[in-house]
Amino acid sequence: MFPDRLAFTLSLGFAALVPLACLAATVDGPYVVRAASQGLEAWTVETGDSAARKEARPVVVGGALTIPAVGSLPAFEVILRKPAPVAKDTISVAASVPLFVVADTHGEFEILADMLRAHRVVNGKLAWSFGRGQLVVLGDVFDRGANQLEILWLLYELEAQARRAGGAVHLLLGNHETMALQGDLRYLNPKYARTAALLGVRTYSQLFDAHSVLGQWLRTRPAVLKLGDSLYLHGGVSPALVERKWTLAEINDGVRAGLSELPPFSPAERERVEFLLGPAGPLWYRGYFPERGNTVAATMADVDASLARFGVRQVLVGHTIVPTITRLYEGKVVAVQVYPGHEADGREHFEALSIRNGQLLRALPDGTTHPLP
Secondary structure (H helix, E strand, C coil): CCCCCCCCCCCCCCCCCCCHHHCCCEEEEEEEEECCCCCEEEEEEEECCCCEEEEEEEECCCCEEEECCECCECCEEEECCCCCCCCCCEECCCCCCCEEEECCCCCCHHHHHHHHHHCCCECCCCCECCCCCEEEECCCCCCCCCCHHHHHHHHHHHHHHHHHHCCEEEECCCHHHHHHHHCCCCCCCHHHHHHHHHHCCCCHHHHHCCCCHHHHHHCCCCCEEEECCEEEECCCCCHHHHHHCCCHHHHHHHHHHHCCCCCCCCHHHHHHHHHHCCCCCCCCCCCCCHHHCCCCCCCHHHHHHHHHHHCCCEEEECCCCCCCCEEECCCCEEECCCCCEECCCCCEECCEEEEECCEEEEECCCCCEEECC
16 A cells, blocks of 8 residues: 555656666556557556656566565566467366465465465465476456555466476466456455556556556466366356356357457357356356355256366366365365455465365465365
């Protein structure tokens, strides 16, 4: 958050020739956007003695960005890459490859990073240390918390580091990603509305348009991923989705079409997009948790039909808060979303799912794991 005592004014002056180390403290950023010159620029909100202002500098693919320290976490560097290709819908993975699954981090960068460090997914410098392991993030990085940008940059950088080590990072889209990219900012942390004003954009979503580095990257992520013999997604698979018999590629392409800046769609395309981004779509469906939403409870037959449809043995979901990671429907659905926060004594409250040789383990902030009942 910005200190209340600061009088925030917008300066459109550029700092292209000033090294980042020489600038005042970064309050928010960098956001890497396409400038009027068609080159990339990194925009930040910087604080001086009595004001906050916009700073901008040119950046290039292959260049490094410094993501400032947050709390006790160190600053880290990100290497900008060429525009990302569309992510795969199906990936084979051996049972011996360790997986680490988190859901719904909602801007809680410190809690997420502490969890990843405790379980040696990253090291003390926030660099990849999971070798050939794979990290899966079930969406909802955006909204509520004050450090969603840092999470996005961390995952963006870890994706490249993991690939070089033979591992992988899979960020899936959640409903809050699609909301933010489409301009629905009702859950946005107030910090980011101030950022948008200071950076001189009409809406915060403009900082993640299809021409920005992170906006382009996000638009290539899947909504549904078949990884090994399991299906990973944010919300769930509704009976209505199964009835439509769309492939994973058709589902993911439809969600991406909804995030496209090139409408209009044909009537059939519009129906598909509206369904996929609606309450029975894979980002919003709550049928596994009828007590938490206005929806009909999924039956065991519904779950079995979804597993058969996509050729998997289990579905892993976030989206709906559970007190602890929980098996549902005789273990055919695994609810992963334990909301990140703090206990009354200040300890971090969060859980992740560690999968080792097919065994599901509850991972806790203290670095311990416990078999999932």
